[in-house]
Amino acid sequence: MKKVCMDVYLSSKKTMSQDIDEVPWVEEFLPTEMKKERPDWFSKVKGDHTIKQCPSFINILNHGFVVKNPADVVVTNVNGKASINSYMNVELGKHILPHGEKQFGSAYPFEDGFVKGSVKFENPFMSRVNRNISLLILPCWWHKNYKDIRAFHGLINLSPSLDVSLNINTAIRAPAKGEEIIIRAGDPLAHLFLVDIPSAKISHKQELAKTSQAKRSVALPDLITMRYKSTSFVDRVKSYFLGGSHG
DSSP: OOOOOEEEEEOTTTSSOSOGGGSGGGGGGSOEEGGGSOOHHHHHOOSSSSGGGOHHHHHHTTSSEEEEOSSOEEEEEETTEEEEEEOSOGGGOOOEEEEOGGGGOTTOOOOTTBOSSEEEEOOOEEEEESSOEEEEEEOOTTSGGGGTEEEOOEEEEEBTTBOBOOOEEEEEBOOOTTOEEEEOTTOEEEEEEEEOOOOOOOOOOGGGGGSHHHHHHHHHHHHHHHHOSSSOHHHHTGGGSGGGOOO
């Protein structure tokens, strides 16, 4: 399968300059590898039978890309309503754009305690991929700012025939009276995955339970510890790791 490459460039409609050295903070919007952004708490987890031994946690905290916030965003309570302001100099480019509650429709289930609407972080870069691929957008649940800001889950198709801007729509916590919430420069906004999504079908076939493979698959997790003493749990589940690595 052809490797996915994404190339990005600054758009003159999004920022005052196409020279990245003249608008240095926008580099935060360049997707960086998740393994370079791994949270400190994950490295501190020790011992068997913890999430440090779970392939799903290891995979998600070692793969994908992270988009970060280039400038402080301050959220305050003004007469009972959230006031959201960016510290990005407007001459450097547009940073955030609020979307009101009406754009979600009357039935949208907004999360309790969060502003009814969204704040879109405007990405100054246009992106081009070398083949058709899907982009999965996830919130950064693993970061401490998750209590204040959460990217909306999203899934879009990317095509080599159309350049796009990877803007990030987020939900912002509503501040209490007298409270100031700061989404700091450098904080992660979203966790991105470039994925191939095949056409799929799921069917219930109970007769599979009688096959040798089914019986073995059910028995192995409980019995394998009786067979190996010196092999770690992680070594035994390497088949679940993406890219053959969990470092």
